Amino acid sequence: MVDIKVRIQIGAPLEKVYDVVSKVDDDPKFWNLTKKIRNISKKEGEIVREVVIGKTDKCLQKITLVPKGELHVLWTKGLITGTKDLLLSAMGNSTLLEISMSYKISGPAGLFSGRIEEELQVEAEMAADLIKEKAEGRPHSVPMEERKSWADLIRG
16 A cells, blocks of 8 residues: 655635645646546536556546535556545635545565655655646746656556
């Protein structure tokens, strides 16, 4: 089991941060692991979708949006199973974003859990920084370098 936790204070009101994180079709802009998204169904507060991670690995997700405060992602099928939660807490004119991920990695990737955990930690920290920049209305300032996702690393 891989468990990741990241907390960041964002200089924007909760509503503005929620507007950024609730646009889940923009996930590839924030989460390096997510390469492609195909929505299977959408209804109020719930989305079921197929996500391609790495080059070809497909996973299924069920996303539950709790207005103005929480986003819950349940990975139900594929290389990753488990949960990713984004919790927002108002702090005056700023917002605390807490990201909590608890994943089980299956298949050959499970043999590299230590390395995968490091990659997922970096991914979560980078996503938090990118969400912060977007919510605060700042241009992207974190230097991006071309890197392989952990799924690509195990396939060579």
